[in-house]
Amino acid sequence: MLVITRKASDSFTVGDDIKVSILEINGDKVKIGIDAPKNIIIMRSEVLDTMRNNIEAVATLDKISDLELLKQRIVIKNKEM
Amino acid sequence: MRTINELRGKYKMLIKTKDFDFVNINEEDIITFSQGIYAYESTTKFIILNNPDNQWMKHLQSVEDEEPRFILLDPHMFIEGYSPIIPDGTLGLLKTNDIKDLSFFAIAVIPKSVKDITINLKSPVIINFKERIGAQVILENRDYFVRTRLFASEGTAQ
Numbered sequence: 001m002l003v004i005t006r007k008a009s010d011s012f013t014v015g016d017d018i019k020v021s022i023l024e025i026n027g028d029k030v031k032i033g034i035d036a037p038k039n040i041i042i043m044r045s046e047v048l049d050t051m052r053n054n055i056e057a058v059a060t061l062d063k064i065s066d067l068e069l070l071k072q073r074i075v076i077k078n079k080e081m
Numbered sequence: 082m083r084t085i086n087e088l089r090g091k092y093k094m095l096i097k098t099k100d101f102d103f104v105n106i107n108e109e110d111i112i113t114f115s116q117g118i119y120a121y122e123s124t125t126k127f128i129i130l131n132n133p134d135n136q137w138m139k140h141l142q143s144v145e146d147e148e149p150r151f152i153l154l155d156p157h158m159f160i161e162g163y164s165p166i167i168p169d170g171t172l173g174l175l176k177t178n179d180i181k182d183l184s185f186f187a188i189a190v191i192p193k194s195v196k197d198i199t200i201n202l203k204s205p206v207i208i209n210f211k212e213r214i215g216a217q218v219i220l221e222n223r224d225y226f227v228r229t230r231l232f233a234s235e236g237t238a239q
Binding site: 044046047049050051052053054055056057058060067069070071073074075 | 118119120121134135137138148149150151152158159160161188189190191192195196198199201203204217219227228231232
């Protein structure tokens with residue numbers, strides 16, 4: 001992974017037409033601005049991760065079996081769901 | 082005189098499900114996800130079906146089609162001290178001002194072996210049953226992950 005150090009209001013470019021600017025640094029939060037062509041999809045990593053996981057969740061488990069094992073993993077037994 | 086909407090709520094509806102073939106549901110039990118669920122944004126009407134053998138397991142089934150359907154587990158039953166931190170605006174989206182009105186469910190991915198099951202603690206399905214609305218919300222918690230194993234992985238390490 002390429003690692004570069006930037007300060008607030010600095011920027012860098014990716015390829016010919018993507019520009020990433022560090023707008024503001026506040027504690028553990030960084031505000032980032034991205035200028036990119038409309039066809040470039042930008043999403044937070046956890047969103048993409050969630051989407052991929054959802055697709056897997058829908059596709060798996062055609063037959064539900066072997067759930068006894070899962071029952072053993074329950075830590076709170078008498079909670080109403 | 083009843084309004085059409087009141088009457089509509091009384092009707093039974095027959096839907097085709099992924100796990101239980103055809104199921105009769107009450108239209109008033111339908112939960113609306115106005116923003117859909119990530120990767121399935123166009124599906125907004127779901128029903129929650131209880132797994133007949135395991136009351137702690139729910140099936141979030143699209144009303145319109147066999148898919149998507151998700152297996153939901155109560156994260157509190159599997160993770161001690163599960164304490165979601167919801168982002169600003171979530172309560173408004175779910176039409177409440179009290180987090181106690183909301184129920185949290187983790188989406189499970191169950192591969193061939195149940196031992197490899199993972200549950201999504203980072204982006205739970207949150208439902209306000211009173212209002213019959215739901216959303217999948219990405220939490221602020223930094224130590225919760227999309228793929229959390231419930232069983233330790235076996236054996237590649239020496």
